[in-house]
Amino acid sequence: MTAWARIAENLRLGQDVFRLRLEAPEIAAQARPGQFVMLKVRHGGDPLLARPFSIHGAENGELFILYRVVGRGTKILSMARPGKNLALWGPLGRGFDLGVANPVLVAGGMGMAPLPFTAEELVREGKRPAFLLGMLTTGGYVALVDALDKRLKNVGVAISWASEDGGLGRKGLVTALLAEALQNGAAHILACGPLPMLKAVAALAAEHGAPCQVSLEAPMACGIGVCLGCALPAAGEGYLRACQEGPVLDSARLDWARL
Numbered sequence: 001m002t003a004w005a006r007i008a009e010n011l012r013l014g015q016d017v018f019r020l021r022l023e024a025p026e027i028a029a030q031a032r033p034g035q036f037v038m039l040k041v042r043h044g045g046d047p048l049l050a051r052p053f054s055i056h057g058a059e060n061g062e063l064f065i066l067y068r069v070v071g072r073g074t075k076i077l078s079m080a081r082p083g084k085n086l087a088l089w090g091p092l093g094r095g096f097d098l099g100v101a102n103p104v105l106v107a108g109g110m111g112m113a114p115l116p117f118t119a120e121e122l123v124r125e126g127k128r129p130a131f132l133l134g135m136l137t138t139g140g141y142v143a144l145v146d147a148l149d150k151r152l153k154n155v156g157v158a159i160s161w162a163s164e165d166g167g168l169g170r171k172g173l174v175t176a177l178l179a180e181a182l183q184n185g186a187a188h189i190l191a192c193g194p195l196p197m198l199k200a201v202a203a204l205a206a207e208h209g210a211p212c213q214v215s216l217e218a219p220m221a222c223g224i225g226v227c228l229g230c231a232l233p234a235a236g237e238g239y240l241r242a243c244q245e246g247p248v249l250d251s252a253r254l255d256w257a258r259l
């Protein structure tokens with residue numbers, strides 16, 4: 001579904017992280033955790049391509065996107081003011097399968113974007129997910145940490161933090177927290193983060209015989225299965241399109257050595 005959405009808020013939550021709130025009632029009504037939208041960061045042909053962003057939340061006709069400024073498109077987006085209209089299409093792709101027992105959500109860096117929505121929906125379905133979040137550093141991200149903590153506390157979920165500089169929670173990688181959670185009864189992993197983290201998560205899942213869903217990023221030009229720019233190597237042979245068969249995939253369906 002394509003829509004014009006009015007920006008209700010574009011709030012800075014950290015040195016390079018913003019949360020965009022868009023009035024997009026039709027897309028918000030259909031959004032499921034783990035799905036994404038293709039968003040034109042401004043009207044016209046420059047930049048030509050829309051950018052993919054995970055759905056960070058959807059409620060009361062509004063759609064939330066949490067994004068980091070990494071290049072030209074996200075820089076332009078960070079300067080967009082409330083009241084402006086942006087074009088987007090979605091919700092796209094396959095999200096997380098929430099029909100799981102004892103889920104543990106594992107986020108690394110901006111991989112945190114789709115997981116609060118996922119946790120909220122799991123709670124709505126009567127589950128009590130564990131939520132593990134790893135960051136390089138939390139310095140410069142006080143408002144982001146606060147916003148995530150509050151949002152998850154509202155649904156009775158406490159975040160276990162890991163940071164590589166030791167600024168918040170356990171010093172080190174989030175996978176150390178995951179190894180403990182698996183030993184303590186977590187049964188099904190739902191993960192989103194950078195590729196090295198997802199590789200480590202998939203290896204831990206295989207070691208423990210735990211089912212594991214991973215949300216993967218890939219370069220996306222169309223978001224609707226046509227350009228094949230987002231092909232990911234499948235286990236066995238062939239490819240999976242991140243925008244159609246993914247972005248959330250069972251980790252066993254991927255050829256991690258070729259990723």
Ligand SMILES: Cc1cc2nc3c(=O)[nH]c(=O)nc-3n(C[C@H](O)[C@H](O)[C@H](O)COP(=O)(O)OP(=O)(O)OC[C@H]3O[C@@H](n4cnc5c(N)ncnc54)[C@H](O)[C@@H]3O)c2cc1C
Pocket residue numbers: 036051052053054055065066067068069070071072073074075110113114216217218219220247
């Ligand atoms: C399904 C999906 C969901 C995403 N969800 C989010 C989200 O919720 N929040 C968020 O901040 N970002 C998300 N991304 C990444 C986001 O799309 C890119 O950061 C954005 O397109 C960069 O646009 P740009 O014009 O600012 O950067 P560009 O100028 O296009 O690129 C700047 C730098 O970022 C790198 N880059 C661009 N796109 C990607 C990508 N997809 N993966 C890895 N590196 C990339 C480029 O190689 C380059 O080094 C998602 C990507 C996908 C595929």
Ligand code: FES
Pocket residue numbers: 219220221222223224225226227228229230231241242243244
């Ligand atoms: S982004 Fe074009 S096929 Fe996936």
